[in-house]
Amino acid sequence: MVRKFTKLKVIPLGGLNEIGKNMTAIEYKDEIIVIDCGLSFPEDEMLGIDIVIPDITYLLKNRDKVKGIFLTHGHEDHIGALPYVLKKLNVPVYGTKLTIGLVEVKLKEHKLNNVKLNRVKPKDKIKLNFMEVEFIKTTHSIPDACSIAIHTEIGTIFHTGDFKVDYTPIDEDVMDFHRIAELGKKGVLLMLADSTNVERAGYAMSERTVGSSLDEIFRNAKRRIVVATFASNIHRVQQIINAAYKYNRKVAVSGRSMVNVVNVAKDLGYLTLPEDILIDLNEINDYSHDELVIITTGSQGEPMSALSRMASSEHKKMEIEKGDLVVISATPIPGNEKTVSKVINQLFEKGAEVIYDDLADIHVSGHACQEELKLMHRLVKPKYFMPVHGEYRHLKQHAELAVSLGMPKENIFTVTTGCVVEFDRNSARLGGYVPSGNILVDGLGVGDVGNIVLRDRKHLSEDGLMVVVVTIAKENGKVIAGPDIISRGFVYVRESEDLIEKAKVVVREALTECENKQIREWAYLKNTIKDELKNYLYERTKRNPMILPIIMEV
Incomplete structure (x- = not known):
């Protein structure tokens, strides 16, 4: 009888086709571990948004399987979403001393004091029922950075985290090349590697x-x-x-x-x-x-x-x-x-x-350039490869770099956020999608701003607002006060009195016509005001402000 193995699943929930918001779930049998929990900053069109965090719907649906969040290092794009995620999914967090120290400050600011934080050291291994998570020393632009190896009976997954090869780091704590090479010798099923600087030839300079x-x-x-x-x-x-x-x-x-x-x-x-x-x-x-x-x-x-x-x-x-x-x-x-x-x-x-940087050598990158990435590929020698941590062009070029080192194209997975990649001992394939994307944080609101609100904000920012206030009689629907018009971000009222007065006339005529037809439904009245006023304003100004009719009944 052939023994049937459960598939080992790798599910990126952030950090692909973008810089930041790094989060990857590894699932085997009834256990899920999460690597990193980062934020990203809003794009220009995300008006008023403070930060962006990953969508963790899949983790919430499988909350009983999630055994912990394992952090590679203490940068915001790897730990910044923790306070928001832990409010919904309170699981143990594992990281090195400095990483956990920075997390503690964040959690304190959010008044979260019931989270189980576990300090680990490089070479430590956290044993779960079906997976073993190992922390391996690397160098980056922050101390205490680690790569993470996940050992399962299907094979080993190696996640580089953010890294560079620095032979003379400030703290003299060099990357553990020996352990990485040892893993490569034993055999690595899949490597996920930092792609940020793949466009840069050569090596990143030492700090x-x-x-x-x-x-x-x-x-x-x-x-x-x-x-x-x-x-x-x-x-x-x-x-x-x-x-x-x-x-x-x-x-x-x-x-x-x-x-x-x-x-x-x-x-x-x-x-x-x-x-x-x-x-x-x-x-x-x-x-x-x-x-x-x-x-x-x-x-x-x-x-x-x-x-x-x-x-x-x-x-x-x-x-x-x-x-x-x-x-x-x-x-x-x-x-x-x-x-x-x-x-x-x-x-x-x-x-x-x-x-500044153009004038002097006052900054070096914390991310590996092409030659360092080649070294990592040669040391790890993975069977399969998934470029992570980069925009699409970075992932694509990292895939091409892997091909230039002799890796078969069919063994490289350049995927998008939410795509499930399934592995067994002898094969790998795409296994569908899970819910993923951006959750927008605006002030204290998490996820309550979506595309419709952003569209309205964009409209307001580009064309402004015009509020029309009308009071009508309850018994006969006649206009007894107004229309009054308030403008914000469209025109300055005192310098556009003629436009505003004629706009009032347009609204009054539209309401009189409805009155003559004995139409009293508010929705119809509002739409009529909007349509007539929109046509008039566009004809006069070639602009489309947001029009907000307010009808009061007395």
Whole structure:
């Protein structure tokens, strides 16, 4: 009798055809584990939306199977959705010390204190009934990053997480090449690998190269230095602090996320701080400008970030002054180029000297370039391959890179979010789709804003609003007051009195006609007002504002 094996399923719930929102479910028998739980930031057309998180409908339907969320590292696009997901799906969370430290801060902000957080170390293995999850040390732009191997009787799945090959990391904690090669030798069924930098030839530079550039900048600086970088890039923050100490400067930290991360990293021992080097931002006026370094958020030009507020003179505690040196130690994420450029222009206008990525080697990527990806493929030697963590072009090019290394095309799965890929010992195939997509977070509302609301917001933002208020008599349907017209975002009423008066006439005539026909249904009256007014306004202005009739009956 042939023994029948259950299929091993891999279900990406985010992170494909997009940058961010990383989440992948692995299902075998009656167990599901989830790798990462990230957010992404809204696209331009998502008006008013704060963040975007993955759709976890499939996990909620199978909540009894979900055994835990396993985190590769502590970046927002891998942990940012946790507070929202854990409110609906309270399962254990596993991650390294720093990753869990950052998660704790997020959960505290959301007043979630009943989550089971489990700290693990690289080489640790978490044994479930049918799967074993192993954490393997990698290097990235944040300490404590790991790859994850999932061992099952069908085979091993290896998820690289975000990684780069850095032989000289700041914390001297090198990637565990030996264990990765060992897995490759034993045989890996499927590899899921980071595709972010697949378009870049060669290797990503070591984080240490930034240190020498910062040293030179600090040595030549005569006045106050402001350095903007990603809050989570603790190695960069460490190098900024080292340079400040070397040149006898005090360091102040600005921006909520930067303050949170620095405090967590300091408490957990990931930042080495010389005695008394950190000062509060309120104390900067007690020191001369040549004694200060400010580390701040805002390297992506985010409108509410500390650097943007400094650039627009809206920061409560600090003003950019002529002669200040501002170093933007980051590369704009695709889509953020305009906002970063705007901030740089504002800083120059204030008389600051600005150093950014185009002018100096002050940033290196945390993601593997082509040669590092080739090394990972050669070490792991997977039977099947699924590129993840990238837009479609990244996934496509990563698939082509795998083919160039000799992998058969039919063994590569370039799939979309929600697509189920099923494996057994000898074969793999696509196995349908599960519910997936974007859940939009707006203020305290999670998922209550959908396409219809976004369409209305877009309409309002482009064409404005016109409200028509009419009062009619209950007994005979005659108009006894109005129509009154209120305009917002369409025309300025005081400068368009003629247009508004004629619009009132159009509404009045439409209502008189309904009155003569003895039509009193509100829906019909509202539609008539809308249609007549829409035609008139388009004829006069070639614009289509949203028209909102309000009928009151007395």
